[in-house]
Amino acid sequence: MMKITLFIAMTLAVTSPASALPFGTKSPDGGTEKQEMASVRGAAKEVSRSQTPEASAVVESFFESSDSGSLQETLHALSNADGMHDFLQSTRxxxxxxxxxxxxLPFTSNTIAGILDELDIAYTRGWSKNTHPEVLSGLCFPVTMSVQLTLFTAVLPLGVRRAGRIHASHVLIYQEDMDALPILEAVKGIDGFKSMKDGQMHACGHDGHTTMLLGAAALLKKIESQIVGTVRLVFQPAEEGGAGMKRMVEEGVHLMEPKAQLGFGMHVWPTLPTGIVASRPGALMAAAEMFQITLTGKGGHAAMPHQTVDPIVAAASLISSLQTIVSRTLSPLESGVISVTAISAGDAFNVIPGDAVLKGTIRALSTETLLSLRDKVQAMVESTALLHGCNSTITYSPDYYPPTFNDAELFEWTKDIGALISRDGKLRDVEPTMGGEDFSFLAEVIPTTFFFIGQGTGGDETHHIPRTDFGLHHPSFALDEDVLPIGVELHANLALRSLKRLAEEGSDIITKAEL
Known part of the structure; x- marks a missing residue:
């Protein structure tokens, strides 16, 4: 006889009191943060209380035979049950x-911890340290960074199964992100749950991602006694430029015993219809690099430019010249993009400033192309500065993101799972996107597959949101809450069906780092 454990790993930030909103902050309904957390925990408790003997029997039958049809019906019902709906909506x-x-992430972390408590999932700390707080603070967002972060690893004992059928080494790892963006929310029509922080909003759906994975944790907990294998669910910080997943990989989140063999992730996608699941083999998302360029000239009076070295003119020339790198030096058969997204120089109408600062990104579908473009940007900055008589410096993000790459073999035998959940019964094939994703760091060390879940055709009076097809990072981006149970269902199906396949094949997959 053998005892199997389910690990749920969660990153929680340890933050200074000055940077956290104090308990007592009023919510739109007049409550406090404490009351709001209590309400969410109450919804989690209701989910945990509901009995599902029929579901447990179906899962046991699935692992002992091939009754996958009943499993799909059961997981769909559990993902869409009234109690689960209330839990998902209130949490998100x-x-x-x-x-x-x-x-x-103090509020987010405390909320997740409280939910895990209600689900009776224990957790331990000690992961995901921000090792570049000064660089990230200047390069990305003007916020105070904590150096010491916390990962909560929850241990959930599973039921005892017959020896010879169960392999504790059959391990899956799931990742979802928790962080928001420094964007002022402009969504019209939201009733009662608009961002309470000016200049910060969930404009990339990470509130939905976190909620989906919590829903999956609740669902798997209900049928834990029948699960064959090990699942780790990872809630990570700093996906938006901070390489939170890289920190966790460096610290060995995938190497905890028993070691993870396969990994999965997903992202809501507003350019796809709601409920459509999509992916592709190979490169799905781009390698990405952030940069900051400072051009230093000589300031002076706007009436006497000949006595100055104008960094604004140099910056204007550089912005135009950077666009020739992709169009003139990159093969038309390769993909790359260089975008200058911010410029700051001076603050007076009659003064030529002493310096100009540009920020932007470099993206490509391969690491080799990204690094080549980076070298060419460096050369262009130096030559343009020299031409205009300026000095230059360029700072890159401490961690460029590799491309998010779907393992061909894993994709081949999980694509049918995506099709099973997709509302049209098909896994939609998509072209690679130039967006970056730090799930890619996990994809470098174990075989992984990443999915998109469409959410672009939602929005009505029931949801209090008029449109859900605005792009990611748009101030009017709004999540279609109909995708929440779809994400839970996809997570649960991937977990159970992948574990069964590993058990049947007696797979002995090892991490890429060990090859």
Whole structure:
């Protein structure tokens, strides 16, 4: 006889009191943060209380035979049950009201911890340290960073199964992100759950991602005695430029015993219809690099430019020249993009400033192309500065994101699972996107597959949101809450069906680092 454990790993930020909103902050309904957390925990408790003997029997039958049809019906019913709906909606809306960026996630972390407590899932600490607080603070977002962060690893004992059928080494790892963006929310028509923080909002759906994974934790907990294998669910900080997943990989989140063999992730996608699941083999998302360029000239009076070295003119020339790198030096058969997204120089109408600062990103579908573009940007900055008589410096993000790459073999035998959940019964094939995703760091060390879940055709009076097809990072981005149970269902199906396949094949997959 053998005892199997389910691990749920969660990153929680340890933050200074000055940077955290104090308990007592009023919510839109007049309550406090404490009351709001209590309400979410209450919804989690209701989910945990509901009995599902029929579901447990179906899962046991699935692992002992091939009754996958009944499993799909059961997981769909559990994902869409009234109690689960209330839990998902209240959790997501609470997280949306309290967005937090990068590594500073006190409310989000406390909310997740409280939910795990109600689900009777224990957790331990000690992961995900922000090792570049000064660089990230200047390069990305103007917020205070904590150096010491916390990962909560929850241990959930599973039932005892017959020896010879169960392999504790059959391990899956799931990742979802928790952080928001420094964007002022402009969504019209939201009733009661708009961001309470000016200049911060969940504009990339991470509140939904966190909620989906919590829903999956609740669902798997209900049928834990029948699960064959080990599942780790990872809630990470700082996906938006902080490489939170890289910190966790460096610290060995995938190497905890028993070691993870396969990994999965997903992201809501507003350009796809709601409920459509999509992916592709190979490169799905781009490698990405952030940069900051400072051009230093000589300031002076705007009436006497000949006595100055104008960094604004140099910056204007550089912005145009950077666009020739992709169009003139990159093969038309390769993909790359260089975008200058911010410029700051001076603050007076009659003064030529002493310096100009540009910020932006470099993106490509391969690491080799990204690094080549980076070298060419460096050369262009130096030559343009020299031409205009300026000095130059360029700072890059401490961690460029590799491309998010779907393992071909893993994709081949999980694509049918995506099709099973997709509302049209098909896994939609998508072209690679130039967006970056730090799930890619996990994809470098174990075989992984990443999915998109469409959410672009939602929005009505029931949801209090007029449109859900605005792009990611748009101030009017709004999540279609109909995707929440779909995400739970996809997570649960991937877990159970992948574990069964590993058990049947007696797979002995090892991490890429060990090859």
């Amino acid at each position: 809306r609470s997280l949306h009201r309290h967005p937090e960026v990068m590594y500073e």
